[in-house]
Amino acid sequence: MPCPNTGLVRGALAVVLALAGWPASAAPADAVYVNGYVYTVDGSDSVQQALAVRDGRIAYVGSSTGARAVAGAATRVIDLQGRVLMPGLVDGHMHPLDGGTVLLKCSLNYERLTVAQMQARIQACLDQTQAMEPDKWLEVVNWFREAMLPNGVATTRATLDTLKTRRPILVMSSFGHTALVNTRALQLANITARTPDPLGGRIDRDPSGTPSGILEDAAFEKVTALIPKPAPAEDLKAVAAALDAMRRQGVTTFLDAMATPQTLAAFAGAQQQGRLTARAHFAVLITPEQGRDPKQAVATARALAGKYDEGEPRPRPGITVRNIKLFMDGVITAPACTGAMLRPYFANVGTAAEPRWAPGKSRGPEVYFPASVLQELLIEAARAGLEPHMHADGDRAVHEALDGVAALRQAFPGSVVRAAIAHDEIVDPADFPRYQQLDAIAVLSFQWEKPAPDTLDGAQDYLGPQRFQYLEPAGYLAAAGARIAYGSDWPVDPLDEWFALKVAVTRENDPAAGAKYAGRLGSDTGLTLPAALRAITANSSYELHAEHEVGSLEVGKLADFIVLDRNVFRIPPRQIADVKVLLTVVGGQAVYGAPPFAQAD
Numbered sequence: 001m002p003c004p005n006t007g008l009v010r011g012a013l014a015v016v017l018a019l020a021g022w023p024a025s026a027a028p029a030d031a032v033y034v035n036g037y038v039y040t041v042d043g044s045d046s047v048q049q050a051l052a053v054r055d056g057r058i059a060y061v062g063s064s065t066g067a068r069a070v071a072g073a074a075t076r077v078i079d080l081q082g083r084v085l086m087p088g089l090v091d092g093h094m095h096p097l098d099g100g101t102v103l104l105k106c107s108l109n110y111e112r113l114t115v116a117q118m119q120a121r122i123q124a125c126l127d128q129t130q131a132m133e134p135d136k137w138l139e140v141v142n143w144f145r146e147a148m149l150p151n152g153v154a155t156t157r158a159t160l161d162t163l164k165t166r167r168p169i170l171v172m173s174s175f176g177h178t179a180l181v182n183t184r185a186l187q188l189a190n191i192t193a194r195t196p197d198p199l200g201g202r203i204d205r206d207p208s209g210t211p212s213g214i215l216e217d218a219a220f221e222k223v224t225a226l227i228p229k230p231a232p233a234e235d236l237k238a239v240a241a242a243l244d245a246m247r248r249q250g251v252t253t254f255l256d257a258m259a260t261p262q263t264l265a266a267f268a269g270a271q272q273q274g275r276l277t278a279r280a281h282f283a284v285l286i287t288p289e290q291g292r293d294p295k296q297a298v299a300t301a302r303a304l305a306g307k308y309d310e311g312e313p314r315p316r317p318g319i320t321v322r323n324i325k326l327f328m329d330g331v332i333t334a335p336a337c338t339g340a341m342l343r344p345y346f347a348n349v350g351t352a353a354e355p356r357w358a359p360g361k362s363r364g365p366e367v368y369f370p371a372s373v374l375q376e377l378l379i380e381a382a383r384a385g386l387e388p389h390m391h392a393d394g395d396r397a398v399h400e401a402l403d404g405v406a407a408l409r410q411a412f413p414g415s416v417v418r419a420a421i422a423h424d425e426i427v428d429p430a431d432f433p434r435y436q437q438l439d440a441i442a443v444l445s446f447q448w449e450k451p452a453p454d455t456l457d458g459a460q461d462y463l464g465p466q467r468f469q470y471l472e473p474a475g476y477l478a479a480a481g482a483r484i485a486y487g488s489d490w491p492v493d494p495l496d497e498w499f500a501l502k503v504a505v506t507r508e509n510d511p512a513a514g515a516k517y518a519g520r521l522g523s524d525t526g527l528t529l530p531a532a533l534r535a536i537t538a539n540s541s542y543e544l545h546a547e548h549e550v551g552s553l554e555v556g557k558l559a560d561f562i563v564l565d566r567n568v569f570r571i572p573p574r575q576i577a578d579v580k581v582l583l584t585v586v587g588g589q590a591v592y593g594a595p596p597f598a599q600a601d
Contacts, residue, residue, distance in 0.1 A: 028072025029054045030588060034064040036080030037567055040553040041087050041537045045530055051085060053559040056315020056587040061553055078597075084567050086533070087552055088252025088560040088584065089497055090540035093389070093422050093443045093487020095176070096256055096280075097235065097263040100242030102141040102491045104234075110174055110494060112147040112453065115159055126165045134166035137227045142491065143180070145173045146333050147453035154335075156206075157183050157213025170223055174492050177330045177338060179220035181213050189222040191215075198222075200288035200327065200368040202338065216338050217330050217368075218288065235266035236273075243270070243277045247592035249497045250562035250581040253279040253541070253550050257389055257422065257487065258325050260285055264308045268319060276317045277584075277591040279560070281544050282308070283323035283389040286377070288368040291326065294377040298324070302384045313549050315558060315587030322545060323389045323420075324381050326374070328367050328397035332425050333458035339394030340364045342428055346464045357461045367400045374400065375407040378419075382408060387418045387545065389443075395426045395467075402431055405438045420543050422487060426463065427473050435482035441543045442477050443487045446504035446532065447496070449474060449524070451517040468522060474504060475525040484527070485543040486536040497536065501568075502576035504532040510577070529568065529576075559588040563597060 029052035038048040040061060050067035052060035060070055071077055106125035108118065122140055129138070148155065160169045160182035168185040172178075186192075193209040201218030203211050215223065230238070246254065256263055259282035270276050284301040291297055305321035313320070330338025337345050340363065347360030369377065378388050388408075392398040398421060405419045421435075422443040435442055448455065449472040460468050470476060478484055486504075488495060499510070504527045507520040520526075527535070541551025549558050563583035568576055583590060583597040590597070 026059070026070075027054065029059055029067075029070045029075050031076040031078065032060075032067040032071050033078045033080055033085055034067050036083055036085045036563075038553060039084055039086040039533070041534055042552050042554055045534075051553060051561070053588040056559055056589070058553060058555055058557050058559050061555060080563065083582070084564040085553075085561055086564070087537040087550070088562050088586065089250045089536050090253040090544070090546075090551055091246075091251050091488050091490075091497070091536070092255050092420070092485045092540035092543045093257040093445070094254055094490045094495075095258055095492075096242040096246070096254060096490070097238055097266055098176075099245065099491040099495060100238030100240070101230070103241045103245070104238060106138060106140045107142045108140060108144070108171075110142050110144045112144065112149055114149045115153060115155060118143070118148070118155070119159065119163060122160070122169070122171070123163050126163060126167065132167060136167060138165070138167050138169045139227065140169065140171040142174045143171050144453070145175070145178055145335070146458035151453075151457045152335065155180055155214070157181060157186065157211075160213070170220075170227065175331050175333075175336075176492055177217050178336050179215045179223065181215065181220070181223055183213070185223055186211055186213065188226055191222060198289075202365065216336055217327070229262060232265070232269060235262065236269055239266050239270045240275065243275070245495050247277050247584045248581060249495055250584050251278055251497065252560040252562070252584065252586045253281065253544065253546065255281040255283060255323070255389070255487065255544055257283050257391075257489075258285045259283055259304075259321070261304065264304060264319075264321070268308055271317070271319055276319075277586060279313065279317045279320070279546075279550065279586070281320045281322065281546070283325035284321065284386075285325045288327070291369050291373055291377050294373070294380045297377065298380045298384050298386065301381070301386055305386065313546065313558065315589075317586055320544075320546075322385070322387055324386050326369055326377070326388065326390045328369060328390050328392040328401050329365060329394050332364075332393045332463070333454045334462045335458075337362065337462060338364055339426065340367045340396040340400075341394045341426070342396045342399065345462050348461070355461070357464065359464065363396065364394055367397050369404075371400060371403060374404040378404050378408045379411045382412055382415065382417045387420075389420045389422060391422050393423050393425045395428045395431070398424055398427050399431055402434045402438060402440060405440045406434075409438055418543060418545050420485070423489075424477070425472055426467055426470065427477065429470065429476070432473070432476055432480035432482070435477060436480060439483070441485050441539070442482050443485045443540075443543060444472070444474050444535070445487055445489045445493070445500070446474065446535075447488070447493050447500040448472055449507050449521055449526065450503045450509040451519060451521050452509055452513065453517075455521055456517065470524070471522050473524055474527055478527060478531060483539055483542065484531065484535045485539040486532075487540070496577075498579040499577040501529075501532050501536065502573060504535070505529050505573045505576065508574065529573065533568075560586050
């Protein structure tokens with residue numbers, strides 16, 4: 001065979017590298033990943049073959065030939081053998097310290113339980129910790145209240161008072177907006193028939209006015225204030241558990257959507273120990289009560305940002321504090337029905353045997369941040385360099401959050417301030433186009449967009465047929481031009497990003513949920529797979545004002561990416577839930593690896 005013209009080969013490679021922006025004098029790459037399906041999530045969703053990393057950043061994206069050309073003698077060459085390499089996942093709304101903590105607590109595991117089964121699970125936890133009698137609190141987590149059996153069964157303090165213990169007990173709903181406590185806990189918190197409902201909360205009462213044991217939103221703060229906070233060492237264990245769960249799922253950046261001094265201190269401790277394996281963003285919680293003094297509330301948040309924010313991102317994961325978190329309402333599902341609605345919830349005006357649903361009298365609570373308070377708070381925060389992240393479940397809460405963003409845009413025309421509205425479970429169709437008009441980012445939890453106890457048993461009848469068709473309106477919002485980002489809301493649900501992506505595309509539950517929950521949810525068409533993947537990468541990065549550093553695979557950005565065990569574009573959408581992450585890389589360093597990549601870095 002004739003020998004190749006080496007001059008021509010070198011010349012061709014020089015052209016390839018010049019087009020890729022690789023300077024002729026640049027040092028070799030630290031690592032190159034070749035022979036892959038490199039899904040970039042760039043502006044055109046391009047697919048390439050290879051990627052090179054140098055100094056924790058992406059130095060080249062293109063062909064395998066071009067990537068090999070930038071390798072030196074010490075460069076690690078990883079053969080992807082056709083596997084998908086894509087940007088690391090950016091989870092735009094979670095509660096990671098809580099997520100790690102619940103992995104270490106008495107848990108009801110989000111399961112459908114009868115009252116008797118619930119009592120047996122909690123009694124087992126009490127029996128295993130008898131040394132804590134009689135005064136140590138028992139905290140129970142991951143109670144799927146909306147899925148209790150039979151549907152609509154009531155739970156009260158009597159449910160817990162029958163247990164064999166003298167300890168105070170707090171059972172927290174997985175949704176995070178409802179707590180069930182026993183009589184001892186009510187007594188310790190001094191919650192009586194004379195205790196008024198707090199701002200942004202509700203004490204459920206029996207017909208005599210006596211607290212039932214169910215506490216909604218701010219109402220359980222008097223209880224949680226009594227429970228000793230974990231020691232810093234315990235928080236570090238929870239952070240470690242949370243980060244381990246995240247890197248196995250491929251999460252390389254996240255937003256803690258309810259940050260407190262405790263959570264910030266815990267993650268700062270992990271960062272100082274070199275154990276932070278994802279880029280940590282924090283939205284500092286401002287309660288409705290704190291919000292009545294906007295200047296002081298923003299000053300407090302700004303002080304926390306000044307203490308913990310590490311400035312411009314670097315390859316090594318760090319901490320960013322750029323957001324504030326506001327709860328506009330509670331949850332739309334029964335039996336809580338604390339989502340703020342434009343029109344009343346439906347009520348059963350028939351009987352249990354022969355139900356007849358009609359509009360009732362309750363629209364849920366008033367929005368926790370009234371318009372005048374919200375607008376002043378958002379403007380004050382923007383002046384301080386802080387961006388809003390607002391929880392809004394009901395359509396009235398969403399509408400008033402959008403009004404707040406409109407006031408913000410008017411006060412700062414042409415501003416680059418980002419504004420996010422999380423959950424958006426019910427949105428008035430008249431508000432669909434306002435997201436695009438106001439550049440308000442809808443941060444959705446895709447895993448809720450399916451038939452399930454909360455969406456069918458806990459919402460369908462209570463919302464009425466007209467609103468139900470718009471429940472979890474991802475497709476409707478996308479069609480109206482809204483920028484959709486993703487947030488798991490973990491630990492409201494188990495951390496399973498790939499199941500959530502499957503639901504985003506199919507609007508279907510796991511077949512194991514049973515025939516009652518088969519089929520698609522509502523009339524929404526859902527998202528395409530590229531749209532769902534963009535929501536959990538580029539769009540969530542935009543939400544966090546980090547799109548110039550993460551969220552897509554482009555030269556100059558931080559080298560945050562993952563490798564998958566299968567090509568999500570070449571499998572039936574229902575199988576997306578089965579995807580496994582084989583390699584998670586943050587700033588060019590592998591933070592998780594499964595065979596065959598366990599020793600890739």
